[in-house]
Amino acid sequence: MTSSLPRGVDLPQFPWDTLTEAKKVASAHPGGIVDLSIGTPVDETPQIIQDALKEAANAPGYPTVVGTEEVLEATKLWARARGISALDEGATSIPTIGSKEMVAWLPLMLGVRPGDRVLIPRCAYPTYDIGVRLAGAEPIAVDEDPVQWPDAQMVWLNSPGNPNGHVLDVEQLRKIVWWARKRGAVVASDECYAALVWDESLLDGGVPSLLSDAVCEGDVSGLLVLYSLSKQSNMAGYRGGIMMGDPKLVEAAVAVRKHAGMMVSSPVMHAMSVALLDSASAFANPREGLEHVPDNAEADMRDQISHVSIQRGIYARRRAKLEAAFASVGLENDPQSRAGLYLWLRDKRGEVDGRALVERLAQLGILVAPGEFYGEGNEGFIRVSLSGKDERIRAAVERLSQVKTLFAAK
Incomplete structure (x- = not known):
């Protein structure tokens, strides 16, 4: 008798699986993909945390x-x-x-x-x-x-x-x-x-x-x-x-x-x-890490400020660079976006939806997530993660600087 299992659970498709084609296009860019579609950390886990994990490694129970x-x-x-x-x-x-x-x-x-x-x-x-x-x-x-x-x-x-x-x-x-x-x-x-x-x-x-x-x-x-x-x-x-x-x-x-x-x-x-x-x-002190923190702060300031403040400073610099670069090609950040790991961008003319923006940016080797992933009514947006290595952020900024606009005016 054939098993009736697995039956599966009645859930929608995992959204990021729909980015397969856009990822292929972005990966084919001569300078490599800049993947800003997922908010996964890319910087090293602070050493004090790595050391703590090792200290507790003998855990038989x-x-x-x-x-x-x-x-x-x-x-x-x-x-x-x-x-x-x-x-x-x-x-x-x-x-x-x-x-x-x-x-x-x-x-x-x-x-x-x-x-x-x-x-x-x-x-x-x-x-x-x-x-x-x-x-x-x-x-x-x-x-x-x-x-x-x-x-x-x-x-x-x-x-x-x-x-x-x-x-x-x-x-x-x-x-x-x-x-x-x-x-x-x-x-x-x-x-x-x-x-x-x-x-x-x-x-x-x-x-x-x-x-x-x-x-x-x-x-x-x-x-x-x-x-x-x-x-x-x-x-x-x-x-x-x-x-x-x-x-x-x-x-x-x-x-x-x-x-x-x-x-x-x-x-x-x-x-x-x-x-x-x-x-x-x-x-x-939420300002800690946002003022006068050098790029090599992990080495220079480890004993002076929290590892969280150091990381906050890193993300702040990436955010400023990406926000300006996307603005230069006509994509504006939500003015109410005051915190978090992402830019929430849309075409300031309101003429291009999120999926079209995903496809166009993929041609520049930049992968982002369409707003439709986040519920009905968000189709005009894209989400851009700040969690890219500095070298990849620079690559994205450089590629965006080489185009005046992502789409010709209608």
């Missing part, structure tokens, strides 16, 4: 799902630097296998089921939608203002946003918390780009967190925050993240994770602890 005391204490210190005192007052945290794992599985872990509704950002990374579908529930894309939101069991926030770099301010977050508590909804905020701030308005206080004292006043009921060390610390290969907030919600996720064997390895938890402790000053 199973790790715990809830995490070591070391990583939990480091998370508390890091949270204080972000203006979050709730972890000192009863809120709970656990280490996670990066943040994407929780974006995909948190609705299911919290008991979201068929018939439920989960609100996701209208402009968002695809996994929020996928996670809701995996739970059998209905994803509903909404704008940032909750005034017109339909009732739902759960709400996803992403601030700073991927791909658009939008940041929810304290008043917006307070409004969302009020809305959710009036309806008994859970709010989960993915804040994995919070270290990467660019706009002057954020350089004194940083990116507000859903759990910030100014937002929730220490009451974390119904609230969860996710964070990742992948971007801030070049640790994407380690798979280390954090979930923190309402103890009842965290405990519900832990119960599922225990059965599923979803745990962060002991060496990675030690490396996370070192990274979190070293990153605190970068959050206490």
Whole structure:
């Protein structure tokens, strides 16, 4: 008898698989491809983190799902630097296998089921939608203002946003918390780009967190925050993240994770602890790394500023170069893009859609992601990652400088 398995899961095609042809074209460029389509770190993991991983390499036993005391204490210190005192007052945290794992599985872990509704950002990374579908529930894309939101069991926030770099301010977050508590909804905020701030308005206080004292006043009921060390610390290969907030919600996720064997390895938890402790000053002073930091700062300033601040300075320089280069060929960045790892660009004339821009840039050997990946209504945009080696960034800038416009005027 022929097996009925595998049946597959009813999910859309993985978006980046549709870039195969554009990648072939870009790869054929004589100067090689400049791949800015994925936000994967390319700079070296800081040495202190590599050393920490090695120090903990002798790990014969199973790790715990809830995490070591070391990583939990480091998370508390890091949270204080972000203006979050709730972890000192009863809120709970656990280490996670990066943040994407929780974006995909948190609705299911919290008991979201068929018939439920989960609100996701209208402009968002695809996994929020996928996670809701995996739970059998209905994803509903909404704008940032909750005034017109339909009732739902759960709400996803992403601030700073991927791909658009939008940041929810304290008043917006307070409004969302009020809305959710009036309806008994859970709010989960993915804040994995919070270290990467660019706009002057954020350089004194940083990116507000859903759990910030100014937002929730220490009451974390119904609230969860996710964070990742992948971007801030070049640790994407380690798979280390954090979930923190309402103890009842965290405990519900832990119960599922225990059965599923979803745990962060002991060496990675030690490396996370070192990274979190070293990153605190970068959050206490968001300007650190953005002013007067030389290109060779890793060597010259390792003992003076956080590794996160050094990386922030590197991304800031790449961002400035790319933003200017794309502007020179008629592509403007979203004016509300104030933080994060990406440029969110569109043809300033409004005449060319994202797919056409992807194809044209591929002819220059530059690969980017079309806005359609991030939800309906975003077809006019492209997302450009800042995570290219400096040499590749220079190559992209040079290629763009050789053309006056990507498309002839109609």
